[in-house]
Amino acid sequence: MTSGTRTAPRYQGKRYRLDKPELLAPAGNLEKLKFAIHYGADAVYIGGQKYGLRSNADNFSFEEMKEGVEFANRYGAKVFVATNIYAHNEDIDGLEDYLRNLEEAGISAIIAADPIIIETAQRVAPKLEVHLSTQQSTMNWQAVKFWKDEGLPRVVLARETSFEEIEEIKKHVDIEIEAFIHGAMCSSYSGRCVLSNHFTDRDSNRGGCCQSCRWKYDLFQDNAPMNEQGEDQFTMGSKDLCMIDYLPELIEVGVDSFKIEGRMKSIHYVATVVNVYRQAIDAYFADPDNYEVKPEWIEEMNKAANRPLNTGFFLDTPGAEDHIYGPEEKAAPYDFAGVVLSYDESSGFATVQQRNHFKPGQEVEFVGPGGTFFKQTVTELTDSDGNVLDAARHPLQHVRIRTLKPVKAMDMMRKRIR
Amino acid sequence: MVYKPELLATASSLEELTRLIEAGADAFVIGEARYGTRLAGEFKLDMIKEAVAIAKPRGVRIYVAANNLMDNKTLESLPAYIAGLSEAGVDAIVFGDPAVLMAAKEHAPGIGLHWNAEMTSTNYATAEYWARRGATRFVLAREINMEQIEEIKAKSKLELQVQVHGMTNIYHSKRSLVNSYLDHQGREQSGREVELDRGLYLMEAERPNERFPIYEDANGTHIMSSDDICMLENLHELLVICADSLKVEGILKSIEYNEVVVRAYRQAIDAYLADPEAYEFREEWLDPIREVQDPNRELSFGFFYKEQVY
Numbered sequence: 001m002t003s004g005t006r007t008a009p010r011y012q013g014k015r016y017r018l019d020k021p022e023l024l025a026p027a028g029n030l031e032k033l034k035f036a037i038h039y040g041a042d043a044v045y046i047g048g049q050k051y052g053l054r055s056n057a058d059n060f061s062f063e064e065m066k067e068g069v070e071f072a073n074r075y076g077a078k079v080f081v082a083t084n085i086y087a088h089n090e091d092i093d094g095l096e097d098y099l100r101n102l103e104e105a106g107i108s109a110i111i112a113a114d115p116i117i118i119e120t121a122q123r124v125a126p127k128l129e130v131h132l133s134t135q136q137s138t139m140n141w142q143a144v145k146f147w148k149d150e151g152l153p154r155v156v157l158a159r160e161t162s163f164e165e166i167e168e169i170k171k172h173v174d175i176e177i178e179a180f181i182h183g184a185m186c187s188s189y190s191g192r193c194v195l196s197n198h199f200t201d202r203d204s205n206r207g208g209c210c211q212s213c214r215w216k217y218d219l220f221q222d223n224a225p226m227n228e229q230g231e232d233q234f235t236m237g238s239k240d241l242c243m244i245d246y247l248p249e250l251i252e253v254g255v256d257s258f259k260i261e262g263r264m265k266s267i268h269y270v271a272t273v274v275n276v277y278r279q280a281i282d283a284y285f286a287d288p289d290n291y292e293v294k295p296e297w298i299e300e301m302n303k304a305a306n307r308p309l310n311t312g313f314f315l316d317t318p319g320a321e322d323h324i325y326g327p328e329e330k331a332a333p334y335d336f337a338g339v340v341l342s343y344d345e346s347s348g349f350a351t352v353q354q355r356n357h358f359k360p361g362q363e364v365e366f367v368g369p370g371g372t373f374f375k376q377t378v379t380e381l382t383d384s385d386g387n388v389l390d391a392a393r394h395p396l397q398h399v400r401i402r403t404l405k406p407v408k409a410m411d412m413m414r415k416r417i418r
Numbered sequence: 419m420v421y422k423p424e425l426l427a428t429a430s431s432l433e434e435l436t437r438l439i440e441a442g443a444d445a446f447v448i449g450e451a452r453y454g455t456r457l458a459g460e461f462k463l464d465m466i467k468e469a470v471a472i473a474k475p476r477g478v479r480i481y482v483a484a485n486n487l488m489d490n491k492t493l494e495s496l497p498a499y500i501a502g503l504s505e506a507g508v509d510a511i512v513f514g515d516p517a518v519l520m521a522a523k524e525h526a527p528g529i530g531l532h533w534n535a536e537m538t539s540t541n542y543a544t545a546e547y548w549a550r551r552g553a554t555r556f557v558l559a560r561e562i563n564m565e566q567i568e569e570i571k572a573k574s575k576l577e578l579q580v581q582v583h584g585m586t587n588i589y590h591s592k593r594s595l596v597n598s599y600l601d602h603q604g605r606e607q608s609g610r611e612v613e614l615d616r617g618l619y620l621m622e623a624e625r626p627n628e629r630f631p632i633y634e635d636a637n638g639t640h641i642m643s644s645d646d647i648c649m650l651e652n653l654h655e656l657l658v659i660c661a662d663s664l665k666v667e668g669i670l671k672s673i674e675y676n677e678v679v680v681r682a683y684r685q686a687i688d689a690y691l692a693d694p695e696a697y698e699f700r701e702e703w704l705d706p707i708r709e710v711q712d713p714n715r716e717l718s719f720g721f722f723y724k725e726q727v728y
Contacts (some may be wrong), residue, residue: 055728071660086538088562089569142517158487159594162683189487189638194537197561199625201726205538207726217620219599219632221689226618227603234599234620236591236639259476300587318593320601327441345438 007339019248020285022257023078024178025274029058032267033068033079038410039271039369040278043078045070045111047263051083051091053135054263055207057116062101069106078108082263083121084133086191086205087114095253099125111156113191122151129153131178135191139165141172147391148175155368156259159185159241160313166253176256181243181262182273185312187213187236187323194324202360213237214324232325242309247280265306268336268355268412272304279371296371299303303332337364337415340407341398349400350407351384352392359391366403368411376404421660423478423687425627427669427680428580430459430612434676441677442684444611445479447512451636452492453499454512456587458669463499467506469482474507482649484522485514485534486637493517501525510555523552530554532579536587537561542573548696549576555663560586564722568659582649583679584667585631586720587618589641596634614670619678628716631670642670647720648707651699657690678706 019033025041027033035043046068047059063080072079081102085091096115102110112118113135121130121245121297131154132138132147147155154176157166161179168178186193193204195212202208211332216233220224227233241261243250250258258281260273276297284291301309310322338352358364358378365375380402381389390397429435435446448461448469461469466482467482468520475481481721482503488496500521503511510530522531534546534557545556552562553576558567571578580611612618612634619629620641628644649656649664666683668676682703690697714716 087541087544089541089543089573092541092543113538114541115542115547116541119547140493140515140517142493142520143488143515144518146516158485165490187595188589188591189591190537192536194561194588195641197721197726198588199622201724203726203728205540205559205728206728207651208726217621217622217630219596220619220621220629222617226600231603234590236593236595239591313592318598320598322593323595323598323602325599325602333526388685413700 018280021255021283023274023277023281024180024257024259025270026183026263026265027068027270028054028262028263028265030060030064030068030071032265032270034071035267035271035410036071036274037075037077038214039274041077043080043108043257044066045080045082045259045263047082048102049099050094051085051087051117053082053205053207053209054085062105065102065105065107073106079106080109080111080131081107082133083117084108084113084135085117085207086135087116088203088206090318091206092116095120096124099128102316103128109154113334118150118152131156131176133190134158134180137189137191141169144169144173144177148173150343151382152258154178156180157190160189161250162279162316163253163314170254177254178257178259179250179255180261180312181239181250181258182241182277183265184240184307185238185261187238194290204383215265235323235325237324238318239310239324240305240307241312242305243311243314244276244297246311246314247277247284247293248288250289251281251284266336267339268414269304269306272300275367275369275371276300277368296373300367300371303334305332324414333416333418334365334414335417336412338399338413340366340409340413342409343407345406348402349380349382350403351398351400352413354392354397354399356415357391357393358413359389363416365414365416366405366407366411367414368408374405422655422691423657423661423691424663425680425683425687426481426665427676428458428459428666429469430668430673432465432468432472432672434459434668437673437677438471438479438680439473439679441475443666443680444454444690445481445509446473447481447483447665449483449512453486453496453518453724455485455590455637456640456669457483457516458667458671463502463506466503466508470507479509480507480531481510481512481532481535482508483512484518485512485536487595488515488517493521496521497525504529512557513553516604519548519552532557533576534579535559536590540566542700545570545574545576549574557604561726563723563724564655567656567661571659571661571728579663579665580656580661580719581665582653582656582683583647583665585642585646585670585715586667587640588630588643590638593637594634595639596632603724613724627714643720644719645720645723646711647718648704648717649722650686650704650707652688652719652722653683653686654697654699657687657694657697678710 024040025036027044113133134156139156156178196204214237219234382383504526511604514535532555533553631642
């Protein structure tokens with residue numbers, strides 16, 4: 001899964017960390033927010049109705065934000081809002097009110113790239129922290145210092161920043177550093193791509209990205225194609241980032257917030273990935289000297305993976321093996337099947353909300369926060385009134401199944417598909 | 419003050435610089451890839467000095483692009499480089515990274531500072547933000563339309579630079595994407611094969627008439643537009659609002675082509691300034707451009723009249 005064949009040396013940082021880094025997860029809607037936090041995220045980032053870069057996501061109303069903040073408070077978690085567009089003139093009207101509403105909703109921080117959004121937030125909503133978005137593609141300590149001097153407590157570095165660069169930045173500037181450690185990546189410098197604007201008149205820097213970097217192209221020199229018939233075409237599409245093999249290095253180099261990408265991803269994806277990193281971070285801090293990556297973490301991660309994984313720019317500049325030429329590899333052999341709503345100890349039945357078709361005789365597995373986990377075959381399946389079902393057919397349908405072991409609300413059920 | 423727009427060009431060599439001055443350019447953006455992004459040619463400091471020596475006596479201004487996204491390593495040599503530019507007598511430094519702004523304020527006080535963050539320079543309020551921190555000019559993203567340009571000009575005190583002709587960058591990656599692909603194909607290659615002048619382009623199945631130039635340099639992979647902006651026909655719309663600098667981007671074009679283009683815009687600007695009221699566009703200015711235009715590349719209005727969604 002991660003690139004075990006890499007020749008680049010592992011980064012050897014100096015150990016000084018006593019405090020755990022923040023695990024920051026995406027939450028495309030209220031339900032995803034709850035799962036991300038329940039599975040161990042210290043903070044989540046969401047999008048509102050405006051100023052975010054995922055115009056196709058559900059995105060939160062102010063009412064939903066308040067509910068999200070209340071839920072997060074119960075876990076001691078924080079909620080950030082991505083306001084990371086590059087604004088056009090017409091976006092400026094309404095910005096002040098929007099930011100005041102975020103502050104009033106109890107949002108802890110905004111993630112912003114456009115200086116006018118940064119400055120306006122500092123002026124009208126001083127209780128909001130402002131974190132510099134990766135869209136600013138910040139890679140050097142002078143630029144980081146500039147933003148610190150501008151009053152920002154945190155910078156999300158460019159995805160192009162290596163371990164060595166991070167160490168250098170931390171050495172020069174005392175500021176919180178946030179870095180992406182998992183998920184899909186722009187293959188361009190963030191913000192420096194207008195393929196969507198040119199191909200489809202959709203503004204990528206205001207949330208209209210149509211992922212043209214993942215299309216296939218023919219490469220020509222003068223008038224001659226450089227790929228022969230049947231050969232893979234050219235693409236800019238990158239493998240996804242996964243830094244599970246390098247957590248100690250990330251911790252010791254001083255990354256303060258570990259960020260997972262994916263506001264458009266499913267609750268199953270977010271909960272699974274968060275669950276793994278939560279366990280890994282906790283295991284490291286419990287016993288740094290004997291820490292090692294557990295095979296089951298890798299296995300879990302692969303159940304959520306959408307694409308092959310790699311280590312981005314942390315070790316060196318990506319090469320041929322880091323891009324996806326030809327057809328994308330097959331997805332995980334498991335599918336999300338349901339969410340546990342409740343468990344009845346006396347009968348041994350769980351009430352499950354259906355998320356994908358499943359039926360008796362199928363192999364399923366249950367997973368919960370902390371990696372509690374077992375496999376079983378679906379035996380008895382009924383509707384909520386106790387009528388026997390031959391399959392759970394309907395999305396969001398409440399069904400009851402007998403489980404081998406006790407389960408808890410918000411545990412997830414997967415089915416084997418291959 | 420009398421309105422006198424600047425006709426800004428690029429140059430790949432001292433020869434091109436000289437010829438484009440003759441053709442009517444008022445100013446140039448030059449520089450080297452170590453500090454500047456997507457330059458038409460490589461001008462190290464000693465060549466920049468020569469360029470200034472050629473330009474100054476003719477009243478022509480030299481701006482140096484230092485608008486790369488900087489890494490820590492480049493910071494080490496940046497102060498000396500910027501001091502050197504100041505000493506060489508360049509009129510302005512083009513920046514995108516705040517690190518350059520800070521270095522320029524310290525090591526080249528008083529020098530012009532052109533804020534150019536490429537696709538992300540999109541609104542008047544952000545222009546004013548950089549103005550308060552010392553910027554003197556705002557280089558507009560190419561993906562905004564005429565209406566937005568008018569509003570930016572009306573609401574910002576900064577000099578406004580607009581690209582009126584040539585190709586634009588549509589994608590910039592730090593990755594070596596062409597070399598990665600050739601590696602994947604198992605091709606032997608040298609770095610030379612993917613440079614600016616190698617005639618590489620991409621095509622996409624659903625856009626059979628569009629060719630997107632692609633090349634690699636020390637700053638990564640650059641993909642360029644399949645069309646060339648040509649605002650000549652409607653140049654008066656920019657002149658009426660007193661746009662301060664009109665840029666002809668000469669990257670990936672021959673000196674002959676750029677000469678024809680600069681001459682055409684010179685004629686139009688001069689005709690407008692001579693008598694704004696009576697100004698009318700003349701086809702005879704555009705015809706020579708059409709003659710030298712690559713038939714595979716459309717002359718377009720870029721985003722000047724587009725509405726985008728998101």
